[in-house]
Amino acid sequence: MDEQIHEKLKEIKQSFRLLMNGVASHSMREKGVSYKINWGVPLPDLQKMATEYGKDYALAIELWKEDIRECQVLATLIMPAEKMDEDLVEVWMERLRTQEMAELLAFNLLQYLDFAPTLAYKWIASGRDMYQLCGYQLLARLFSRGMEPNERGINEFLDQARTTLEGENLSLKHAAYNCVLSFCDLGEEFDVIAQKALADLNIL
Structure with a gap:
């Protein structure tokens, strides 16, 4: 140094x-x-x-x-977001310890990366709590900024959200639920898709 x-x-x-x-x-x-x-x-x-x-x-x-x-x-x-490459993101993620920091990392930095959507989808399916938490936070931010997923993205997201919402981890369930709400806020079409996909969970 x-x-x-x-x-x-x-x-x-x-x-x-x-x-x-x-x-x-x-x-x-x-x-x-x-x-x-x-x-x-x-x-x-x-x-x-x-x-x-x-x-x-x-x-x-x-x-x-x-x-x-x-x-x-x-x-x-x-x-600077433009200097953050995938290898460096991985190094930072390995030091992630708390829910607060997962939220702040997604909000302050990760949402501005060109490859943010790829990271988010990869992480929510990773099966690693801290990565999933950060993935949902990141995806929620991207949805809030109007990023509409394609059909494959929609299916991947809703499948993974369902798995998380049926799980036991409360902070993950909370993050997934908030992410679903941000997805619904993209417009009526998305709201209807989410309602149908998650109807039996009675969360919307």
Whole structure:
């Protein structure tokens, strides 16, 4: 790591101490959100910090390596989407530990990648909880932005959503359900398809 990045990293970590919110940090721990270090810094503060630092590939790489909530949130905000290739996405996914970070990674960064739809479909069918969670979050974002899947995509998505909704994992079921709602919001035609495909589950 070059000296300049090292200094920035040190400076960022020190600034978290000043913004620390012990109540939020404690509350997250109680809800099972576990990071090695969690200062409980609110998202708007981290967004403001990201604006000050601007897009920075090298810094984002180093921030994501830290098992510190705030470092990872900041990494998702300052990584330039155009420099994120599939290999790097895979490296980042391997460090994904919490539902919060899966949501933020999808929202702040992954939805802007050219190959986001491919990732989303691959992940929801992966059988790995954290990947599936991130996949549903990502797909929901893409649907919300008006990305209409083709017939094959529709069938793949609804088949996988059904499997998840019939499963036991509550946070996954919640993510899949929200994703189905975003799918229905694409228009009446999509709403009708989802209603028919998932009618027996009585969720819509």
